[in-house]
Amino acid sequence: MNHEESAALLHFAGQLDGRISRTLADPSAAARMIARWAEALPEVPSTTADGRWDVSRAVRRYYEQRGGDHSARFFAVEPHHVLSEWATHREAALGRHTDPLPAADPDRPEQWREELLGTRRAVATGAAAPADHRALTSGGPAPAVADAIRSAGRRIPPAVAAQLAPYRPTRAARDQALATGRPDPLSVPCTWCAARPGQPCRQGKGRTPRATPHPSRIEAAARAAGQETAA
Numbered sequence: 001m002n003h004e005e006s007a008a009l010l011h012f013a014g015q016l017d018g019r020i021s022r023t024l025a026d027p028s029a030a031a032r033m034i035a036r037w038a039e040a041l042p043e044v045p046s047t048t049a050d051g052r053w054d055v056s057r058a059v060r061r062y063y064e065q066r067g068g069d070h071s072a073r074f075f076a077v078e079p080h081h082v083l084s085e086w087a088t089h090r091e092a093a094l095g096r097h098t099d100p101l102p103a104a105d106p107d108r109p110e111q112w113r114e115e116l117l118g119t120r121r122a123v124a125t126g127a128a129a130p131a132d133h134r135a136l137t138s139g140g141p142a143p144a145v146a147d148a149i150r151s152a153g154r155r156i157p158p159a160v161a162a163q164l165a166p167y168r169p170t171r172a173a174r175d176q177a178l179a180t181g182r183p184d185p186l187s188v189p190c191t192w193c194a195a196r197p198g199q200p201c202r203q204g205k206g207r208t209p210r211a212t213p214h215p216s217r218i219e220a221a222a223r224a225a226g227q228e229t230a231a
């Protein structure tokens with residue numbers, strides 16, 4: 001905040017707090033107070049590009065005496081109150097921020113790095129809104145992305161799918177069927193362990209789900225599919 005912004009903020013604070021408005025009534029005291037605030041908060045913007053931060057809200061919050069904090073009764077708002085609100089806001093913004101792919105040539109690492117840091121700095125100072133990937137991913141992927149996912153066939157990399165297989169046998173069987181072009185074994189009951197259609201094969205005394213269907217079930221599914229195509 002520069003001097004003008006600090007003056008505007010203190011004017012606002014004066015509307016909430018008679019102690020501040022009385023100080024502002026004296027021109028030389030007002031000038032000193034404005035200068036002190038501007039010097040204490042040079043990196044705190046009065047508003048941010050995304051509209052999520054407004055410094056006057058930070059002042060208002062101090063006077064709302066949240067959580068049983070009654071310090072506003074005894075002390076007028078100080079720059080450090082605004083500073084701690086800003087720090088909280090900035091951390092949240094940086095937490096939401098996902099570094100976008102720099103436009104710089106990746107063969108020029110200095111420029112690449114500088115652009116990344118520049119974007120991050122801009123978010124930290126409130127000059128730019130965080131690139132919020134969660135907002136982008138909520139509400140489903142863009143049509144082009146959805147097409148890419150469909151054409152890829154598998155939503156997760158094969159190595160990860162293999163690691164997950166024991167924990168999601170039903171899905172694993174379907175993935176396996178998709179990858180090999182064979183019919184889904186889970187579409188038929190298992191002749192070996194009597195698992196019902198849609199349920200994973202089970203084994204052992206604990207009837208724990210198997211990562212893969214029993215071979216006889218895979219064959220049964222293939223036979224069933226063959227009969228369907230023949231019919």
Ligand SMILES: [Zn+2]
Nearest residue numbers: 190193201214
């Ligand atoms: Zn089975």
